[in-house]
Amino acid sequence: MGAQAREERIAELLEPVLAKAGLELEAVELTPAGKKRVLRVIVDSDDGVDLDTIGEATQDVDGALESSDVMGELPYNLEVSSPGVSRPLTQPRHWRRNRGRLVKAALAEGGEVTGRITGADDQGVTLEIEGQPRTFAHAELAQGRVQVEFRRDTDADAAD
Structure with a gap:
């Protein structure tokens, strides 16, 4: 499975999980990092995203990924964050x-x-x-x- 197809499957898995927490999935980025991969999940909401929200979202995302086969067998590091000011405003x-x-x-x-x-x-x-x-x-x-x-x-x- 290609990286883009995997990112799409991850997004399909995570969108409803994050919606329950009042968050929207802004982006999923899966990149190689040595012998591992880094999975970046960018979340946002109309109320903003603070560190407590990020912590809870990380647990929700981790649980959803662990109960699924979407990441395959290779190890990965999970990073959940808000978009930051560098994100272009498009929507x-x-x-x-x-x-x-x-x-x-x-x-x-x-x-x-x-x-x-x-x-x-x-x-x-x-x-x-x-x-x-x-x-x-x-x-x-x-x-x-x-x-x-x-x-x-x-x-x-x-x-x-």
Whole structure:
């Protein structure tokens, strides 16, 4: 079985297990690491993912994998984590979960915009760009990336 087919089988096995815990499966990555393999399971939810949630999800995922033959005989290390800020925003849920964050978004027709997500739903995304709201349909956005901010203006205002 190829790596992609195995990843698809793993995803089919884990999606309902994670859904019971209120989590969505964002990605499954199976990569070789010496004589073992590393299985990365990326999870997320509208409420965010904290360390306790990751710990519980790891136990649920491990139990599901152990009761199945999907991983075969070769040993593997399991890593369960949240997506982090480097994940591209491509789905409506990604935009929704990053409300309030500064993003740089590629436009489907070319070019890009940078703004703060002030609203997001299944129809589109509203960005505050230079103080003005601008709404985009999801089809107008190729993808977005969260921009790392070390100090927001509102943080500076709160410190005064």
